[in-house]
Amino acid sequence: xxxxxxxxxxxxxxxxxxxxxxxxxxxxxxxxxxxxxxxxxxxxxxxxxxxxxxxxxxxxxxxxxxxxxxxxxxxxxxxxxxxxxxxxxxxxxxxxxxxxxxxxxxxxxxxxxxxxxxxxxxxxxxxxxxxxxxxxxxxxxxxxxxxxxxxxxxxxxxxxxxxxxxxxxxxxxxxxxxxxxxxxxxxxxxxxxxxxxxxxxxxxxxxxxxxxxxxxxxxxxxxxxxxxxxxxxxxxxxxxxxxxxxxxxxxxxxxxxxxxxxxxxxxxxxxxxxxxxxxx
Amino acid sequence: xxxxxxxxxxxxxxxxxxxxxxxxxxxxxxxxxxxxxxxxxxxxxxxxxxxxxxxxxxxxxxxxxxxxxxxxxxxxxxxxxxxxxxxxxxxxxxxxxxxxxxxxxxxxxxxxxxxxxxxxxxxxxxxxxxxxxxxxxxxxxxxxxxxxxxxxxxxxxxxxxxxxxxxxxxxxxxxxxxxxxxxxxxxxxxxxxxxxxxxxxxxxxxxxxxxxxxxxxxxxxxxxxxxxxxxxxxxxxxxxxxxxxxxxxxxxxxxxxxxxxxxxxxxxxxxxxxxxx
Ligand SMILES: Nc1ncnc2c1ncn2[C@@H]1O[C@H](COP(=O)(O)OP(=O)(O)OP(=O)(O)O)[C@@H](O)[C@H]1O
Ligand SMILES: [Mg+2]
Numbered sequence: 001x002x003x004x005x006x007x008x009x010x011x012x013x014x015x016x017x018x019x020x021x022x023x024x025x026x027x028x029x030x031x032x033x034x035x036x037x038x039x040x041x042x043x044x045x046x047x048x049x050x051x052x053x054x055x056x057x058x059x060x061x062x063x064x065x066x067x068x069x070x071x072x073x074x075x076x077x078x079x080x081x082x083x084x085x086x087x088x089x090x091x092x093x094x095x096x097x098x099x100x101x102x103x104x105x106x107x108x109x110x111x112x113x114x115x116x117x118x119x120x121x122x123x124x125x126x127x128x129x130x131x132x133x134x135x136x137x138x139x140x141x142x143x144x145x146x147x148x149x150x151x152x153x154x155x156x157x158x159x160x161x162x163x164x165x166x167x168x169x170x171x172x173x174x175x176x177x178x179x180x181x182x183x184x185x186x187x188x189x190x191x192x193x194x195x196x197x198x199x200x201x202x203x204x205x206x207x208x209x210x211x212x213x214x215x216x217x218x219x220x221x222x223x224x225x226x227x228x229x230x231x232x233x234x235x236x237x238x239x240x241x242x243x244x245x246x247x248x249x250x251x252x253x254x255x256x257x258x259x260x261x262x263x264x265x266x267x268x269x270x271x272x273x274x275x276x277x278x279x280x
Numbered sequence: 281x282x283x284x285x286x287x288x289x290x291x292x293x294x295x296x297x298x299x300x301x302x303x304x305x306x307x308x309x310x311x312x313x314x315x316x317x318x319x320x321x322x323x324x325x326x327x328x329x330x331x332x333x334x335x336x337x338x339x340x341x342x343x344x345x346x347x348x349x350x351x352x353x354x355x356x357x358x359x360x361x362x363x364x365x366x367x368x369x370x371x372x373x374x375x376x377x378x379x380x381x382x383x384x385x386x387x388x389x390x391x392x393x394x395x396x397x398x399x400x401x402x403x404x405x406x407x408x409x410x411x412x413x414x415x416x417x418x419x420x421x422x423x424x425x426x427x428x429x430x431x432x433x434x435x436x437x438x439x440x441x442x443x444x445x446x447x448x449x450x451x452x453x454x455x456x457x458x459x460x461x462x463x464x465x466x467x468x469x470x471x472x473x474x475x476x477x478x479x480x481x482x483x484x485x486x487x488x489x490x491x492x493x494x495x496x497x498x499x500x501x502x503x504x505x506x507x508x509x510x511x512x513x514x515x516x517x518x519x520x521x522x523x524x525x526x527x528x529x530x531x532x533x534x535x536x537x538x539x540x541x542x543x544x545x546x547x548x549x550x551x552x553x554x555x556x557x
Contacts, residue, residue, distance in 0.1 A: 055457075055461055056460075056461075057457050057460065057461070074460075075457070075460035075461050075463075076461070076463055077461075077462055077463025078463075079461055080461050080462060081457065081458065081461040083454045083457070083458065085454075086452050086454045086455070087452075087454040087455060087457070087458040088455075089455060089473070089476070089477070090477075090553055090554070090555075091476050091477070091479070091551070091553050092553075100459075100462065100472075101462040101463065101464075103468075103472065104462060104463055104464050104465075104468055104472075105465060105468065106463035106464075107463070139552075139553040140553075141553060141554070141555035152458075155458075155462075156458075156461075156462075159462060159463070165461070
C-alpha cells in the first residue's frame with residue numbers, strides 16, 4: 001500500500017555560505033492513511049520547516065515529498081493548514097470564515113444545487129461540532145483564543161482535505177482550554193477521514209494525540225527517533241496517568257534533553273557562575 | 281471559628297487608571313474638552329498678542345479683523361466660488377492619484393519583479409520638489425484646469441504609491457498562506473485576502489494623502505489661476521493684505537480638517553470588525 005505521505009530524503013538549507021542553516025538533513029518518513037502523527041523536538045529543529053514543505057509553502061533543497069505517490073509541487077486544497085494564530089480573516093464572521101473555501105474555483109467545478117446544499121449543511125455541522133453555533137455571526141476579534149482556533153480548524157476541514165497540517169495550533173492556549181481542544185480533535189478524527197500531521201512543543205500533547213510521535217533533533221535539523229504510542233486508539237484523559245504514558249513521556253523528554261545540546265549550555269552556565277564567584 | 285471577614289467595604293470607588301497611563305483611557309467628554317482647549321489656546325494667544333499692539337497689525341492682524349475679512353470675502357468676493365473651485369482641484373488631483381496608485385501599489389506590494397522595477401524609481405522621484413515641476417507642467421499641460429490638477433497629482437502620487445505598497449505588504453503572511461492551503465489561486469488571493477485585509481490601512485493612506493493634497497493647493501494655484509483660495513492668498517500677498525492671507529490659510533486648514541473627520545467617520549462605519557475603536 002502506498003503511504004498517504006512519503007517524505008524521501010528531504011534536505012533544506014536556508015541562506016548561503018557562512019550564514020547557511022541546515023534546517024533539515026536526510027529527513028525520511030512514511031505517514032499512513034488516517035494516521036495521526038505528531039512532531040516534537042527542541043526549538044529550531046526544523047519541525048515547522050518540514051510541515052511547510054509538506055504543505056507546499058516552502059520548497060526543499062533536495063529530496064521529495066509524495067502525496068498518494070504524486071510529488072508535491074505547491075500548496076493545494078488537499079492539504080489544509082492550521083497555524084498557531086493570526087490566520088483567520090478578521091473582516092469575515094465566523095460562519096463566513098468557515099465557508100471561505102466555498103467561493104474558490106477549486107470547489108466550484110461541476111457544482112450542482114445538491115452540492116451547494118450539502119456544503120451549507122457541512123458548514124452548519126462544523127459549527128455545531130466545534131461548539132460555535134452561538135458565535136456564528138461574530139467577528140474573530142470578539143472571540144477567545146480557544147474559539148478562534150476552533151474556527152481555524154473548522155475552516156480547514158470545510159473542503160474535506162485529505163491531510164490536515166497543524167503547526168502548534170494550541171500553543172497559545174491555556175492548559176484547560178487545550179485539554180478541551182484535545183478531546184475535540186480526537187472527536188473530529190473519529191468523524192472525518194483525514195490524516196493529521198501535528199507539530200507541538202508539548203510532549204504530553206504529542207503522546208495523547210498521536211499514533212506515533214516523531215522526535216526531531218536540532219543542528220542540523222533531523223528526524224531522531226520514532227515512538228509508536230502504546231495506547232488504545234480511543235484516548236481519554238485518564239490515560240495520561242497510565243504507566244505506559246508516563247514512561248514514554250519520560251523517555252521522550254530525556255531524549256529531547258540529550259539532543260538539544262542542553263549539556264553544553266549547562267557547562268557555559270557553570271563557567272559563568274565560576275566567574276561570578278571569582279569577582280565576589 | 282469566626283466567619284470570613286468581608287474584604288470589600290460597601291462604598292469604595294472602583295479603581296481608576298490614571299489618564300497618564302501609557303496608552304491610557306480618556307472619556308469622550310474629557311477628550312473633546314481637551315481638544316477644544318488645544319484649538320482655542322493658540323487663538324487666545326493670537327488675540328492677546330494682536331490686542332497688545334506689540335506687533336504691528338500689518339504683520340499680525342487680530343482674529344476679529346480676519347473674521348471681518350472672511351465675511352466680506354464671502355459677501356463681496358465670492359468666497360463660496362473660491363472654495364468650490366479649490367476643493368474641486370484638490371479632490372480631482374488626489375482622485376487621479378488614487379486611481380493610478382491603488383492598482384500600481386497593489387502590484388508593487390504583491391509581486392517582487394514589479395517592486396524591483398518601480399519602487400526605487402518612485403523613491404527617487406518622490407524626493408523631487410513638486411514646486412519645481414510647476415514651470416514644466418505649464419509647458420507640458422498648459423495653463424488651464426488640467427495644470428492645477430497635475431501639480432496636485434505630482435505632489436501626492438509618488439508618496440501614495442509607496443504607502444499603498446507598504447499597506448499591501450503588511451497583510452499577515454499567515455492569512456495568505458491559509459488561503460493557499462485551501463487551494464486559492466493567485467487572483468483569488470489578491471481579491472479575497474489581500475485587498476479586503478488591507479482596506480482599513482488603505483483608507484488611512486487615502487486620508488493622509490488627502491491632507492497632503494491640500495498643502496499643494498497654493499502651489500497649484502500659482503499656475504495662471506484667477507480663482508481659488510490659494511490664488512486669493514497669493515494675490516493678497518501682492519497687496520500686503522495680511523488679514524486675507526490669514527483668512528485663506530485658516531480656511532484651507534478648516535476644509536482639510538472637515539474632510540479628515542469625514543474619513544475617520546467612514547473608517548469607523550466601514551470596519552466594525554476591527555478590534556480597536
Ligand atoms: N525563512 C527562513 N530563513 C532563514 N532561516 C530559517 C527560515 N525559517 C526557518 N529558518 C531556520 O531553520 C531552522 C528550523 O526552523 P523551524 O522554524 O523549522 O524550527 P521549529 O522546529 O519549528 O522551531 P520552533 O519550535 O521554535 O517553532 C531554524 O534554525 C531557523 O532559524
Ligand atoms: Mg515552529
